[in-house]
Amino acid sequence: xxxxxxxxTRAPATVLRQSAFVLTxxxxxxxxxxxxxxxxxxxxxxxxxxxxxxxxxxxxLLAAVLMLSxxxxxxxxxxxxxxxxxxxxTLASAIGVAVARVFLSAGLPFEAxxxxxxxxxxxxxxxxxxxxxxxxxxGKSTNGERYFVAGFALALAYDMAIRxxxxxxxxxxxxxxxxxxxxxxxxxxxxxxVSHKGGLPASERKVIEPASSWMGVLILTGLGALLxxxxxxxxxxxxxxxxxxVDYDLLAILIAAATVVGLLIPDVKAEKSQAAAITxxxxxxxxxxxxxxxxxxxxxxxxxxAQVCVILDLRLLFNYVASRTFxxxxxTVLALGLTLSLVVAFVLVLMYTFSFAYAYxxxxxxxxxxxxxxxxxxxLGLTSTSAAWxxxxxxxxxxxxxxxxxxxxxxxxxxxxxAFALQPPISPEPAEHGPVTVMTYNIHQAFGVxxxxxxxxxVDTIRRADPDIVGxxxxxxxxxxxxxxxxxxxxxxxxxxxxxxxxSWGSTYGVAVLSKYPIVKHxxxxxxxxxxxxxxxETTIDVQGQNLSFFAVHLxxxxxxxxxQLDELLVYTGEASAPKVLVGDFNANPDSHEIGRVLGxxxxxxALGGSGSGYTSPAEAPQExxxxxxxxxxxxxxSAQVMxxxxxxxLPVVAELEIESR
Numbered sequence: 001x002x003x004x005x006x007x008x009t010r011a012p013a014t015v016l017r018q019s020a021f022v023l024t025x026x027x028x029x030x031x032x033x034x035x036x037x038x039x040x041x042x043x044x045x046x047x048x049x050x051x052x053x054x055x056x057x058x059x060x061l062l063a064a065v066l067m068l069s070x071x072x073x074x075x076x077x078x079x080x081x082x083x084x085x086x087x088x089x090t091l092a093s094a095i096g097v098a099v100a101r102v103f104l105s106a107g108l109p110f111e112a113x114x115x116x117x118x119x120x121x122x123x124x125x126x127x128x129x130x131x132x133x134x135x136x137x138x139g140k141s142t143n144g145e146r147y148f149v150a151g152f153a154l155a156l157a158y159d160m161a162i163r164x165x166x167x168x169x170x171x172x173x174x175x176x177x178x179x180x181x182x183x184x185x186x187x188x189x190x191x192x193x194v195s196h197k198g199g200l201p202a203s204e205r206k207v208i209e210p211a212s213s214w215m216g217v218l219i220l221t222g223l224g225a226l227l228x229x230x231x232x233x234x235x236x237x238x239x240x241x242x243x244x245x246v247d248y249d250l251l252a253i254l255i256a257a258a259t260v261v262g263l264l265i266p267d268v269k270a271e272k273s274q275a276a277a278i279t280x281x282x283x284x285x286x287x288x289x290x291x292x293x294x295x296x297x298x299x300x301x302x303x304x305x306a307q308v309c310v311i312l313d314l315r316l317l318f319n320y321v322a323s324r325t326f327x328x329x330x331x332t333v334l335a336l337g338l339t340l341s342l343v344v345a346f347v348l349v350l351m352y353t354f355s356f357a358y359a360y361x362x363x364x365x366x367x368x369x370x371x372x373x374x375x376x377x378x379x380l381g382l383t384s385t386s387a388a389w390x391x392x393x394x395x396x397x398x399x400x401x402x403x404x405x406x407x408x409x410x411x412x413x414x415x416x417x418x419a420f421a422l423q424p425p426i427s428p429e430p431a432e433h434g435p436v437t438v439m440t441y442n443i444h445q446a447f448g449v450x451x452x453x454x455x456x457x458x459v460d461t462i463r464r465a466d467p468d469i470v471g472x473x474x475x476x477x478x479x480x481x482x483x484x485x486x487x488x489x490x491x492x493x494x495x496x497x498x499x500x501x502x503x504s505w506g507s508t509y510g511v512a513v514l515s516k517y518p519i520v521k522h523x524x525x526x527x528x529x530x531x532x533x534x535x536x537x538e539t540t541i542d543v544q545g546q547n548l549s550f551f552a553v554h555l556x557x558x559x560x561x562x563x564x565q566l567d568e569l570l571v572y573t574g575e576a577s578a579p580k581v582l583v584g585d586f587n588a589n590p591d592s593h594e595i596g597r598v599l600g601x602x603x604x605x606x607a608l609g610g611s612g613s614g615y616t617s618p619a620e621a622p623q624e625x626x627x628x629x630x631x632x633x634x635x636x637x638x639s640a641q642v643m644x645x646x647x648x649x650x651l652p653v654v655a656e657l658e659i660e661s662r
Contacts, residue, residue, distance in 0.1 A: 018404045020194035025151025026158070026408065027188035028094050028127060031101035033159050034172055035120035037231065037483055038104060040349055042114050043067050044481040045451050070118045071342035073125035074335040080126070081133075081331055087196055089130035094192035096123030098185035107175035110451040125342070129334035136322045136330070145322040150263055150405045153311050156235050157259040157412035164252040164419035167493050168238040168478070168486040169455060211324035213333050215386075220337025222317050222383030224344030225376040226310060231345075231480055232352060233291060233373065234307045235259075238486035239478030242501070242508055243291055244299040248489060249420045251300060256416040258304040260409035262311025264401055277316060277388035280309035281381030288373045313384035320387035344379070348372045349480055356479075356505045356532070369505075428496050430468055430516035435638050435656045436543055439467040440583035440627055442474050442554070442650035445482040445509075449620050449646045453483055457647035459494050465643055465654045469541060470497075470514040471552030471583035473650075477501065478508040488512045502537025502552065504529075511537045511552040511584070518542045525572055527565040531556055536569055538576065543659065549576035553584035555594070562587065562594045573601055579659050580632040585650065587626050590614075595628070602630035603637075605655040610640035616651045629655040636660075 043064055050060025080089050100123060103116035128148075135144025163170050171177050233239060237252040287306035290299040326333050352372040439462065446455045462470060476482035477489070492499035492514055500522035503510035513519065522539040536553040551573055555562045573582055582602055588594040590604070606614045606629065615622030622642075627650055631637065638656040645651060 015404075017194060018402060020191040021147045022151055022154070022402075022404045022408060023191040024094060024188065024195050025131070025148045026154045027151075027184055027191065028097050028124065029152045029155035030158055031097050031120055031185075031188070032124040033155055034170060035101060035104060035117045035124075036227075037170065037480070038113070038173060039067075039070075039117040039121060040231070040346075040480045041453065041483050042110070042117060044353060045110075045447065046114075049451070067114065067118065068343075068346065070122040070125065071346065072339055073122040074129050074338040074342075077126055077129040077335045078329065078332045080130075081329065086130040086134035086331055090127055090134055091192055091196045093123045093127035093130065095189050097127065098188040098192075102178070102181050102185050104173055105175060105178045105181040107178075113452070121342075125338060128338050129331040132318075132321055132334045133329060133331035136318065145318040146400065149315050149318050150401060153259055153263045153314065154405070154408050154412060156230060157256045157409060158415070160235055160237065160252060160256045160259070161412050161415035161419065163484075164237070164249075164256075164416045165422070167419075167423070167490045168236075168248070168484070169490055170483060170485075173483075211320075211326060213326040213328040216321065216324065216326055216333040217336045217340065219317060219320055219383045219387050220334065221340045221344055222313065222380045222387075223338065224341035225348070225380035225383070226314060226317075227341065227345040228348040228352075228372065228376045229310060229380065231349070231484070233288070234303060234310055236478055236484045238489065239484060239508060240291065240300060240303050242477045242486065242503070243295075244297075244303075245295045246297055246300045248486065249423060253413065253416040253420055254300075254304055255307055257413045258307040259311060260413060262308040262314075263409060264406065265308070265312065267315075267400075273316075273388040274385060277313075277381075277385040280312055281377070281385060284309045284313075284381060285374070285377050288370075288377045292370050292373065310380070313380055316384045316387040348376055351375075353479075353481055356509060423493065424496075426492065426496060426498060428498070428516040431544070433544055435658050436469070436548075437465065437467040437654060437656050438550075438581055438583065438629060439465055439470045439652050439654045440552070440585070440629055441470060441472055441652035442585040442627060442648060443472055443487070444474050444648040444650060445476045446485070446487055447482075447648070449618075449649060453485070454647065455485065455487060455490055455494075457645075458487075459491065461643065461645040461647045461652060462491075462495060465652065467654060468516045468543075469548075469550055469581075471537075471550070472512040472514065473552070473554040473585045474509075475501070475512040476509055477503065488514075500537060500539050502535045504533045504535035504554070510535045511554050513537055513539045513541075513550060513552050515539070515541050515550075517544075517548075520547065525568065527553075527555075527568055528561075529556060529565070530561055531558070534565055536572060538572060546579075546659070546661065547577065548659065549573075549578070549580040551576070551580070551582040551584075553582065553586070555584070555586045555588070557587055559588075559592075559594070566594055566597050570597065570601060578632050579635050581635065581657070582630040583628065583653075585627050590625055598628075598630055602632060605629035605631050605637050605657075606640040606642070606653060608640070609637035609655060610642070612642070614642055614653075616642055616653060617649065619646055619649050619651050622651060627651070627653050629653050631655070631657060634660045 046064045050057040100116050100119035237255045238248050241248040241251050284306045287302040290302045355369040443458050446453050475487050477486045478484050488501050497514040498519045500513045500519050502524035520540040520542050525536045527534045539550045541548045541550050555565050614625045616627040636658040640655040643652045
């Protein structure tokens with residue numbers, strides 16, 4: 001599978017140099033991917049806070065717009081080229097990425113993390129155009145595009161492996177990772193210096209036919225579509241696993257392997273390049289359709305094939321840049337292309353986010369969930385096929401790999417396998433008799449009052465109560481605004497509990513149940529919703545030898561919608577076998593008509609066994625009760641409390657129950 005250019009065979013580079021040529025784009029791209037994922041969530045939170053202020057916080061919206069300026073930094077490269085060389089820009093920006101990335105692992109306040117993310121992305125935006133002009137442009141004798149493409153693809157694979165080690169959580173953003181991040185950043189800086197000093201190894205290549213600069217810019221916008229697809233689908237095994245209902249751990253290994261396979265597949269002949277590109281992008285479209293509407297391993301396998309195709313598309317896009325001369329400098333073409341790519345990726349992420357948050361934004365986004373995926377797949381297909389068509393018309397450089405790339409690829413897959421092997425089995429040991437403790441907790445996608453996502457704080461809050469059964473609301477399982485973490489899976493493994501998930505939208509957001517006792521069966525019900533889709537999760541749990549019907553729910557924001565949702569919810573609860581527990585965020589006060597209807601079937605656990613106000617929201621200064629534990633009359637409340645915590649914008653309600661034996 002390895003092929004080396006004749007020049008490299010005559011004069012092989014040292015192990016250090018070859019490693020540096022691959023490690024520099026790998027590590028710098030990895031830092032960029034990690035920062036970009038966090039930045040999307042940060043922008044989302046700033047916009048969310050501004051929209052929910054009364055009145056709307058225009059300064060917050062302006063701040064969010066200014067945050068997007070980091071996507072424009074590639075446009076500075078043509079200006080910097082007047083003062084210095086592409087090699088100097090590449091080195092300086094690589095150092096900037098590596099240094100800024102360290103601060104994202106330091107546990108800094110939200111505002112400081114925004115600055116660190118901004119600088120990481122901004123410096124990467126400077127690096128790519130300069131790197132490509134110095135090492136990838138036609139007429140150069142370095143074939144640098146293969147090192148950049150290999151580095152970027154391997155960065156995707158290592159990002160998957162790191163998140164697999166963290167059970168979908170990016171460990172590299174945790175303070176515990178700081179020493180490792182300092183080491184990796186130092187390695188990136190050393191590699192950048194080695195590459196800068198020695199230059200990439202020479203190889204035989206020719207100056208290829210000139211091409212339109214604007215065509216180069218438009219073809220490179222395919223990178224934006226690629227980024228969207230990777231961040232929201234192909235590079236996130238947990239998202240795929242939830243959507244198509246397959247095992248996450250195995251899929252994480254297979255997707256990392258598919259990424260490496262896409263890197264190692266030999267080039268097809270230039271005259272067959274367009275046919276191959278059309279085929280692979282038709283497969284890409286088919287996989288997106290299967291992902292959205294087909295469950296099971298058949299869909300998952302198509303996703304694996306599509307991931308291979310995406311990496312092949314990445315190769316085509318950069319091959320086009322390396323195989324053409326432009327009227328403009330290569331760095332100018334890359335600067336415009338990368339800027340448009342980052343903007344395209346963000347717009348697609350925004351569309352996708354609004355498709356499930358339209359209740360708070362614009363109604364026109366209702367039902368648009370599939371659109372961003374198809375737009376991205378079509379855009380990537382058009383740009384990569386255009387690049388392949390040009391490749392077939394003119395002579396083109398070939399893509400080959402070396403032993404360093406292959407070894408690093410195998411290491412990434414090995415790390416994913418290690419992550420699989422390290423996962424402990426779920427084996428809780430609940431009490432065989434005595435009271436049962438239940439909790440309801442709206443975890444706000446694990447964002448605390450400080451606007452930072454911290455699942456460990458959620459775990460610590462739950463552990464303080466040590467509940468046997470927990471009903472969760474606003475539990476995410478793979479969306480970009482929540483760093484694409486499968487929070488239900490992560491919490492289940494961290495707390496050593498069984499779990500059931502009831503997504504209200506797209507298999508990645510909704511309600512969940514965690515239980516030390518075995519969950520015998522579960523059923524999700526979508527409730528009638530005109531605004532944000534709401535759901536109820538019914539579980540049957542074997543508690544000390546008898547079945548408990550346990551419901552978790554999250555009702556809507558307006559009275560009329562809640563009334564319609566209760567029409568169906570109370571039918572489900574009424575048909576369930578006693579004993580029964582109903583928990584959730586009802587978005588209604590205790591004296592409301594909606595809660596009065598619930599009390600027709602249940603009793604209010606806090607009213608029976610709690611003391612104090614019972615306020616649950618907002619967490620910093622609670623002023624209202626909207627979260628409840630309701631129980632059927634055959635359950636006795638021993639005690640109830642609202643627990644203090646700043647891990648979410650809601651406070652959890654805990655109740656200790658005694659269930660009558662049957």
